[in-house]
Amino acid sequence: xxxxxxxxxxxxxxxxxxxxxxxxxxxxxxxxxxxxxxxxxxxxxxxxxxxxxxxxxxxxxxxxxxxxxxxxxxxxxxxxxxxxxxxxxxxxxxxxxxxxxxxxxxxxxxxxxxxxxxxxxxxxxxxxxxxxxxxxxxxxxxxxxxxxxxxxxxxxxxxxxxx
Numbered sequence: 001x002x003x004x005x006x007x008x009x010x011x012x013x014x015x016x017x018x019x020x021x022x023x024x025x026x027x028x029x030x031x032x033x034x035x036x037x038x039x040x041x042x043x044x045x046x047x048x049x050x051x052x053x054x055x056x057x058x059x060x061x062x063x064x065x066x067x068x069x070x071x072x073x074x075x076x077x078x079x080x081x082x083x084x085x086x087x088x089x090x091x092x093x094x095x096x097x098x099x100x101x102x103x104x105x106x107x108x109x110x111x112x113x114x115x116x117x118x119x120x121x122x123x124x125x126x127x128x129x130x131x132x133x134x135x136x137x138x139x140x141x142x143x144x145x146x147x148x149x150x151x152x153x154x155x156x157x158x159x160x161x162x163x
Contacts, residue, residue, distance in 0.1 A: 001048055006069055008044045015041040020055030021067035027055045028081040052077035058092040068092065111149045118152035121159045 009015030015038050016027040029035045030052045032042040045053060052072040059066045068088075070078060115137070122133035137155075141148040 002069070002071065005045055005048055005050065005071070009041055012040045012044075014038045015045075015055070016053045017055030017067045017069040020057045021065040025057050026081055028078040029053050030077060030079040031075045033075075049073055051075045054078040054081050056081075056088055056092070059096050066096070111152075114149060114156060115152045118155040121155055 006017065009018040012018075016029045018041075019027040019037075029038060029042075032038065032051060032053055033046050035042055038045075050071050051074055054070040054077075056068045056070070057065070058068055072078065115134075118137060119130055119133045122128055122136060123130060126133070128136065137151060138148060140146070141151050144151070
């Protein structure tokens with residue numbers, strides 16, 4: 001039921017969570033049936049038994065936005081969402097930033113391994129030191145305007161085919 005309500009907000013382009021994701025940091029609707037901001041969505045939500053709802057923006061990135069729905073079966077819920085909503089949004093943003101940092105670190109480890117393998121291939125084939133092999137790769141990357149990771153992936157793939 002809640003997934004259907006979330007989808008309805010985006011289909012109708014109205015509702016507390018839709019507004020929080022697109023316009024405001026947090027939006028409270030303590031009495032959906034009487035809220036004139038969300039006439040079409042409120043009818044759907046009230047029919048499903050939801051009497052009050054809040055939307056809290058979690059993040060706003062260039063290519064995506066994220067907001068959290070809070071639902072209540074009771075009229076009057078979320079009336080005093082102001083400070084609590086800001087605190088929750090701040091805490092959620094910190095968690096999302098941390099998750100992004102972990103993802104970036106995992107990608108860095110994967111990239112480091114790929115580049116290390118390519119350096120090893122160059123060392124073996126051309127009898128270079130690790131510093132010279134890495135310098136060679138970076139020069140190729142800069143001269144060809146190709147990301148170092150991509151160059152290393154291509155070199156590794158070529159080596160795999162040869163063996």
